[in-house]
Amino acid sequence: MQETPEEKPPVFSSWSVWYWLVAGVLAALIVFFYFFTKNYS
Amino acid sequence: MSFLDWIVLSCTLIFIILYGVWKSRGQKDLDSYFLGNRSMPWYIILLSIIGTQASAITFLSAPGQAYTDGMRFVQYYFGLPLAMIVICIFFVPIFHRLKVITAYEYLEQRFDLKTRTLTSFLFLLQRALSTGISIYAPSIILSSLLGWNIYYTNLFMGGLLIIYTMYGGTKAVSYTQSLQLAIIFIGMFLAGWVVVHLLPEDIGFSEALHVSGKMGKLNVIVTDFDWNDRYNIWSGVIGGFFLALSYFGTDQSQVGRYLTAKTLTESRMGLLMNGLVKVPMQFLIMLIGALVFVFYLYFRAPINFNQGLLNKVHNSAYAPEMQVLEQRYDSLSLQKAGYVKAMAAAMKSEDQNAVESTKLALKDAETASDTVRAHAGRLIQKVDPAAETNDTNYIFLHFVVDNLPKGMVGLLIAIIFLASWGSIAAALNSLASTTMVDIYQRMIRPNGTDAENLRASKIWTLIWGIFSIAVAQFASGLGSLIEAVNILGSLFYGTILGIFVTAFSMKFVKGSAIFWGALIAEGLVIFIYLNDYVSFLWLNPIGCGLVMIFAGLCQLLMNIRGGKPGLKGA
Numbered sequence: 001m002q003e004t005p006e007e008k009p010p011v012f013s014s015w016s017v018w019y020w021l022v023a024g025v026l027a028a029l030i031v032f033f034y035f036f037t038k039n040y041s
Numbered sequence: 042m043s044f045l046d047w048i049v050l051s052c053t054l055i056f057i058i059l060y061g062v063w064k065s066r067g068q069k070d071l072d073s074y075f076l077g078n079r080s081m082p083w084y085i086i087l088l089s090i091i092g093t094q095a096s097a098i099t100f101l102s103a104p105g106q107a108y109t110d111g112m113r114f115v116q117y118y119f120g121l122p123l124a125m126i127v128i129c130i131f132f133v134p135i136f137h138r139l140k141v142i143t144a145y146e147y148l149e150q151r152f153d154l155k156t157r158t159l160t161s162f163l164f165l166l167q168r169a170l171s172t173g174i175s176i177y178a179p180s181i182i183l184s185s186l187l188g189w190n191i192y193y194t195n196l197f198m199g200g201l202l203i204i205y206t207m208y209g210g211t212k213a214v215s216y217t218q219s220l221q222l223a224i225i226f227i228g229m230f231l232a233g234w235v236v237v238h239l240l241p242e243d244i245g246f247s248e249a250l251h252v253s254g255k256m257g258k259l260n261v262i263v264t265d266f267d268w269n270d271r272y273n274i275w276s277g278v279i280g281g282f283f284l285a286l287s288y289f290g291t292d293q294s295q296v297g298r299y300l301t302a303k304t305l306t307e308s309r310m311g312l313l314m315n316g317l318v319k320v321p322m323q324f325l326i327m328l329i330g331a332l333v334f335v336f337y338l339y340f341r342a343p344i345n346f347n348q349g350l351l352n353k354v355h356n357s358a359y360a361p362e363m364q365v366l367e368q369r370y371d372s373l374s375l376q377k378a379g380y381v382k383a384m385a386a387a388m389k390s391e392d393q394n395a396v397e398s399t400k401l402a403l404k405d406a407e408t409a410s411d412t413v414r415a416h417a418g419r420l421i422q423k424v425d426p427a428a429e430t431n432d433t434n435y436i437f438l439h440f441v442v443d444n445l446p447k448g449m450v451g452l453l454i455a456i457i458f459l460a461s462w463g464s465i466a467a468a469l470n471s472l473a474s475t476t477m478v479d480i481y482q483r484m485i486r487p488n489g490t491d492a493e494n495l496r497a498s499k500i501w502t503l504i505w506g507i508f509s510i511a512v513a514q515f516a517s518g519l520g521s522l523i524e525a526v527n528i529l530g531s532l533f534y535g536t537i538l539g540i541f542v543t544a545f546s547m548k549f550v551k552g553s554a555i556f557w558g559a560l561i562a563e564g565l566v567i568f569i570y571l572n573d574y575v576s577f578l579w580l581n582p583i584g585c586g587l588v589m590i591f592a593g594l595c596q597l598l599m600n601i602r603g604g605k606p607g608l609k610g611a
Contacts, residue, residue, distance in 0.1 A: 007306040015309065019126045022316040026122040029320050030274070033115070033261040040254025 046451030053455035061213035070491035075474040077212035081301040086311025092218030096464035105436035107330025111260040113272040120282025125316030129309045132290045144296040151544045153552030161479040167533040172468040173512020179461040195513040203506035206466045214466045221459035228456040258331040280578025287534035294471035338381045344417045346435035472505040531577045535584015536563045558592030
């Protein structure tokens with residue numbers, strides 16, 4: 001294993017952007033599921 | 042199954058085994074056997090993580106659960122993406138920096154040997170029991186399809202697995218999981234496509250969703266809060282977060298997957314991608330179950346989806362009684378088909394009054410059907426008192442076997458095998474690695490050569506495989522298998538997570554305090570579960586919190602008894 005303490009993430013400039021992306025997608029999914037449930041119930 | 046199905050099934054399984062064996066050549070030591078020389082790219086990590094979590098249970102039980110209880114089980118996964126973020130920030134960098142083989146090695150460096158051993162023991166206990174259930178899940182397929190005795194089927198399934206896992210090591214596990222998942226996704230997509238196309242011509246995808254939703258099966262989000270409700274958004278986000286944090290952050294079957302990555306970045310990317318795809322994936326799998334429900338509103342469903350049990354009743358003195366129930370059930374099925382057609386027509390003409398009236402009539406007929414099904418269940422238990430009448434795990438299987446074209450049935454059955462093999466292989470691998478690294482090599486034989494260690498690792502894989510098969514023999518009375526596995530995990534995960542969280546965040550707590558704190562917390566978690574105070578997902582945050590509280594208190598007491606000034610003395 002290569003020891004690279006400050007490895008840069010792919011695509012984005014920092015890992016924080018990746019973390020926000022994952023949290024944002026989850027929030028969007030929950031909103032989508034909420035309206036999905038309301039629409040079809 | 043047709044001859045073509047058997048050919049497809051056999052060829053797929055043989056191909057996977059040979060592929061795994063071919064990919065796992067050249068193992069020399071523990072690092073290559075358990076971590077594949079830390080050489081995996083992120084996409085293999087991702088597929089391996091998903092393949093480890095998504096067992097046959099996921100593909101069998103989840104659609105069945107949507108059929109019976111609706112889609113609210115999806116909420117159980119809402120905490121997972123958040124857990125992936127926390128693990129990437131706190132857990133993975135430490136594991137990579139210390140170059141550990143198991144997560145529990147870290148605990149000896151942070152606390153002491155007894156804490157490492159206790160945590161390893163808790164992991165081994167729950168993982169070995171869960172693996173037994175995971176062996177049982179595909180065995181019921183063979184048992185149901187071929188009429189084989191479930192005990193011999195467990196032996197056959199587990200036996201094949203042990204040979205494959207013993208030889209393969211982690212590299213074989215990871216590479217076969219990738220291939221397995223590719224086949225699984227293709228198969229599930231085809232199953233979803235087929236169920237929509239098998240519906241009557243006047244019912245499209247949208248109408249099927251509306252019917253399913255009107256019958257309460259598309260209840261993805263439940264906002265009502267209830268401590269004893271298993272699946273609502275609160276227990277999903279909070280309880281699911283702690284369960285996922287513990288499972289992915291401290292369960293060796295998952296930690297062992299992302300420690301095979303060649304860099305820290307590859308580990309993180311695999312975990313974050315899992316956070317992105319897992320919830321939509323589970324949603325789609327359960328949507329298939331909700332659509333299968335609509336399918337069986339139009340077409341006759343059996344009174345119990347476990348055909349083997351039904352046959353038993355038909356061959357007993359209770360056969361006439363069952364026939365009466367089946368006639369009543371079939372009559373209600375015809376009524377439901379009529380109502381659902383009327384409802385679909387009302388929806389097309391946008392007649393809301395007609396939609397509501399047919400919905401009520403349909404729900405009444407569904408309730409009456411459920412009552413008849415419950416009667417049938419009691420009749421089954423009269424014939425076989427040990428029988429499990431909950432048929433959740435058989436619903437999707439019954440649909441596949443009865444309705445998919447020749448060849449595809451074999452493929453779907455192969456998929457269930459592959460999914461199962463992927464997760465069980467990873468579990469056996471993690472059981473062996475924890476036993477080898479944290480117990481055998483640490484306390485029994487610390488100076489073994491590479492060849493001796495490799496041989497011992499294979500023997501431990503064999504031992505745990507045999508133990509898991511033994512557990513599988515007792516799994517038949519556990520109801521929905523996916524819930525049984527999650528409940529079992531929740532009993533121990535909270536405590537294990539609490540130990541790790543304390544290690545990261547409470548620097549003043551030392552070895553003895555965390556050891557006793559964890560023991561007290563585990564006892565309380567089991568007490569809470571046995572008394573049914575809360576739904577099982579809550580056991581994860583409760584267990585974690587209890588460990589932190591009792592470890593802190595124990596440390597405080599120890600400091601006072603040792604004459605040290607409060608927390609500062611630790």
